Amino acid sequence: MKGNSFLTLLDYTPEQIEKLLDLSAQVKNEKKNGIFPLRLKNKNIVLIFEKTSTRTRCAFETAGYDEGANVTFLSNSQMGKKESLEDTAKVLGRFYDGIEFRGFKQETVEKLALYSGVPVWNGLTDMYHPTQVLADLLTIREHVKKPLSQTKFVFVGDARNNMGNSLMIGCAKMGMHFVALAPKELFPSEELVMKMKELCKKTGGTITLSEDVSSVEGADVIYTDVWVSMGEEDKFAERIKLLSPYKVDSAMMERTHNKNVKFMHCLPSFHDLETEVGKKVYEEYGLKEMEVSDEVFRSENSIVFDEAENRMHTIKAVMLATMTDILD
Numbered sequence: 494m495k496g497n498s499f500l501t502l503l504d505y506t507p508e509q510i511e512k513l514l515d516l517s518a519q520v521k522n523e524k525k526n527g528i529f530p531l532r533l534k535n536k537n538i539v540l541i542f543e544k545t546s547t548r549t550r551c552a553f554e555t556a557g558y559d560e561g562a563n564v565t566f567l568s569n570s571q572m573g574k575k576e577s578l579e580d581t582a583k584v585l586g587r588f589y590d591g592i593e594f595r596g597f598k599q600e601t602v603e604k605l606a607l608y609s610g611v612p613v614w615n616g617l618t619d620m621y622h623p624t625q626v627l628a629d630l631l632t633i634r635e636h637v638k639k640p641l642s643q644t645k646f647v648f649v650g651d652a653r654n655n656m657g658n659s660l661m662i663g664c665a666k667m668g669m670h671f672v673a674l675a676p677k678e679l680f681p682s683e684e685l686v687m688k689m690k691e692l693c694k695k696t697g698g699t700i701t702l703s704e705d706v707s708s709v710e711g712a713d714v715i716y717t718d719v720w721v722s723m724g725e726e727d728k729f730a731e732r733i734k735l736l737s738p739y740k741v742d743s744a745m746m747e748r749t750h751n752k753n754v755k756f757m758h759c760l761p762s763f764h765d766l767e768t769e770v771g772k773k774v775y776e777e778y779g780l781k782e783m784e785v786s787d788e789v790f791r792s793e794n795s796i797v798f799d800e801a802e803n804r805m806h807t808i809k810a811v812m813l814a815t816m817t818d819i820l821d
């Protein structure tokens with residue numbers, strides 16, 4: 494995998510994803526035991542952020558520092574304003590051994606990879622969020638006591654966006670049973686669904702699209718994401734109307750008839766009024782919570798902070814796999 498970019502899970506085989514998960518578990522264990530092999534010493538990495546972030550930025554920084562890398566955070570470059578993407582990529586490729594990009598267009602990470610000549614990692618675009626899905630798969634492996642191939646995973650909410658797309662791909666690759674529970678207006682694109690159904694013929698997974706909340710029956714994981722993603726801030730009214738019936742609450746968790754069902758969320762989440770956006774939504778629409786109830790978020794079934802921690806270990810694995818020969 495040395496020299497590869499990590500732009501979407503579509504480019505990775507199930508075997509490669511499995512290897513990345515094994516390496517993530519290994520580096521997590523090393524860190525827990527105070528073992529720091531500094532496998533990225535003398536490597537320079539740059540993190541470009543067009544959109545805001547807590548976990549992704551901090552995961553790349555801490556993972557890089559743990560392995561001895563030098564890290565630059567870049568949020569105010571000339572890229573795309575006074576200098577083309579192509580020229581910026583060529584310059585950064587001379588300075589750095591790896592580039593992380595978070596922003597709007599998937600095309601941007603693709604162009605950075607094309608022109609920089611170094612591994613580029615997608616830290617979230619409008620279309621995909623692949624490093625998040627690796628962390629999610631690792632967390633499921635740790636908490637759901639059955640093989641991934643026997644796991645029923647229900648994504649609830651805005652199923653046509655970066656998280657819905659990437660989780661569907663990740664589940665299909667790993668032979669899981671993926672359900673997108675959403676109003677039909679927010680179903681994933683037919684093209685991606687067809688592609689993933691085709692892939693499932695090889696991996697043994699299944700893909701189901703449903704508007705009916707009873708489809709959570711038997712779920713091992715209920716996963717949701719914000720109703721309004723970064724860059725769509727004008728869509729609150731529309732999404733609240735469409736997605737209110739799909740809020741994850743105790744009643745939905747109970748409908749799974751699985752007392753061990755796990756609740757997952759990529760975070761950040763609107764589960765109380767402790768955020769500026771949450772307060773504004775409350776003032777305008779009267780909602781105290783959005784995609785998940787505070788009760789479920791804080792319940793014993795919720796594994797959201799283990800999931801968040803795993804961002805760091807899985808991102809470390811991605812950097813090691815693509816900048817060194819550890820998996821070759």
Ligand code: CP
Pocket residue numbers: 545546547548549550617625759760761
């Ligand atoms: N889940 C996630 O990507 O979090 P940040 O937006 O904080 O990076």
Ligand code: NVA
Pocket residue numbers: 617654655656718719721722723759760761
């Ligand atoms: N769908 C969310 C994910 C945040 C990690 C967004 O794009 O804002």
